[in-house]
Amino acid sequence: MKKILLPLSLPLMLAACNDPLSGLEPKPAGPVNVTVMALNDFHGNLEATGFAGVKVPDPKDPAKTVSLPAGGVELIGGYLEQERAKNPNVLFVGAGDLIGASPVTSSLLRDEPTVIALSKMGMKASSLGNHEFDQGLKELQRMQNGGCDSNDTSKACKFQNPYPGADFKWLGANVVDKTSGKPVFAPYLVEKVAGVKIAFIGAVLKDTPSIVSPSGISTLNFLDEAESINKYVPELQKQGVDAMIVLIHQGGETENGRGVCETFKGPIVDIVNKLDPAISAVVSGHTHQAYNCTVNGRTVIEGDFYGHMLQRLDLTVTPSTGKVDVRAMNVLMDSRSLPKNAAMTEIVNRARSLTEAVKQVPVGTIATSQISRASNAAGESALGDVIADAMLEGTKAQSTQIAFMNPGGIRADLNASQAGNTVTYGDLFAVQPFGNAMTVLELTGAQIKALLEEQFDNAGVAGQTKVLQVSGGFTYSYDSTAAKGSRVNASSIKLNGTVLDAAKSYRVVTNSFLAGGGDAFSTFTKGTNVIQMPNVVDIDVFVAYVKAHPGLAGGAQNRITRTK
CATH class of the missing domain: 3.60.21.10 (Metallo-dependent phosphatases)
Structure with a gap:
């Protein structure tokens, strides 16, 4: 060339x-x-x-x-x-x-x-x-x-x-x-x-x-x-x-x-x-x-x-x-x-005249002027943590335990456009513009392990990695150099400190894009007891979460660990 x-x-x-x-x-x-x-x-x-x-x-x-x-x-x-x-x-x-x-x-x-x-x-x-x-x-x-x-x-x-x-x-x-x-x-x-x-x-x-x-x-x-x-x-x-x-x-x-x-x-x-x-x-x-x-x-x-x-x-x-x-x-x-x-x-x-009124509606405040979507070495972002937590909190009535968010669905940093680190509807919409509905389903511990393995060589492309953002209380570690299908340490996959049981079912929330197998995460399509929530979309749970947590800080990026 x-x-x-x-x-x-x-x-x-x-x-x-x-x-x-x-x-x-x-x-x-x-x-x-x-x-x-x-x-x-x-x-x-x-x-x-x-x-x-x-x-x-x-x-x-x-x-x-x-x-x-x-x-x-x-x-x-x-x-x-x-x-x-x-x-x-x-x-x-x-x-x-x-x-x-x-x-x-x-x-x-x-x-x-x-x-x-x-x-x-x-x-x-x-x-x-x-x-x-x-x-x-x-x-x-x-x-x-x-x-x-x-x-x-x-x-x-x-x-x-x-x-x-x-x-x-x-x-x-x-x-x-x-x-x-x-x-x-x-x-x-x-x-x-x-x-x-x-x-x-x-x-x-x-x-x-x-x-x-x-x-x-x-x-x-x-x-x-x-x-x-x-x-x-x-x-x-x-x-x-x-x-x-x-x-x-x-x-x-x-x-x-x-x-x-x-x-x-x-x-x-x-x-x-x-x-x-x-x-x-x-x-x-x-x-x-x-x-x-x-x-x-x-x-x-x-x-x-x-x-x-x-x-x-x-x-x-x-x-x-x-x-x-x-x-x-x-x-x-x-x-x-x-x-x-x-x-x-x-x-x-x-x-602008047709959208400005909606765009400028104040939603809440964040701790600093920006919560970043930039990921750390493990692929986890401060904003990804927040969005996964928002999904989990927004579906608590469905007894959800773990939330998964695709990184490609986070389109911008969360920037405060008004004084006092106040974020508006437009600020949040810039982050999540797709209007994907929440979907609740059940996956076994073994299926969650398989799901996490799908992050690597994603869609069959060698070296392509798409790390799902996860909610608080869910942790795991992975070795990017390990053999395909063995990169995630099964004993490290924990919910609130307890190792996931391979045979037990867990209540999971994700968005309709991933639930349909988007980004080549086909394991989601194998879930059971599926609840489609067409009237509860991503931007709605995000807005509700920011409103409920004044001075919201970005996540600590300590849920996913990359050992190699």
């Missing part, structure tokens, strides 16, 4: 089908310059959020520094408008997770303002992401096509009635119906600009079923990414496309997230190595990292998350030779230098 130097400037830069006879149309005589702007892992962040890569003086206390506000639709819209004025040949696309796990301003309105904003900014296509499936296939199809037939009518069509749907297409070459085997969403989109045709092929990680609620995607199969993408290359070549770009919600990582390509690794590398040579570049996502690397002669790029960066591909397409030159960079959506788009400001202001 070759490292691409990443220029540093302001804005900061780090490095469906057409007519089958359309390929016969005359091509431009010389090279054509086309710019592709891409957005990944936006998660409904209509407003700018802190970009950890740059520190600036704190407006409230200039002696301190805070993360630079970056992203948000006002700055993204301003940048796109600015660049289109320079070159009209700009195509705006996405790499998945545009919606889902979103802040209150978007989520309380079912992410409709986000889709409307992206549409008004001229987005043409985006790959599906796993979070697009958070509310199930039917709701995702409504987000694509419009209307108010939602599974949450309290939120749908409150921003605009009727909700118009997306002007762009979600693409999923590897998402097919189990019965017919046919794609449920368009596999690709071809855009003609300045006389040349640019094809975008979309895919989502094949492991999506292990990280979303199974019930919402029960009719779908998620196929191999590279095989599914390559399947459509001959079809597009017959249409006479001049360049092919992959939009994929799967990514990689570099050491310490610094974008150094010599350390680049992850699932995306294997996928790219299998792609047809006709594909010129890959726009990736999912791992929330910023990188701009070359794999097997192709640009592979991802742009952080929450809209902090846009991936920019400057293409020089020469139809007469079939050559496509790609210059790639990540462009920081910098609040210090970029203009704001007036139409996007209107959308943000309307979304």
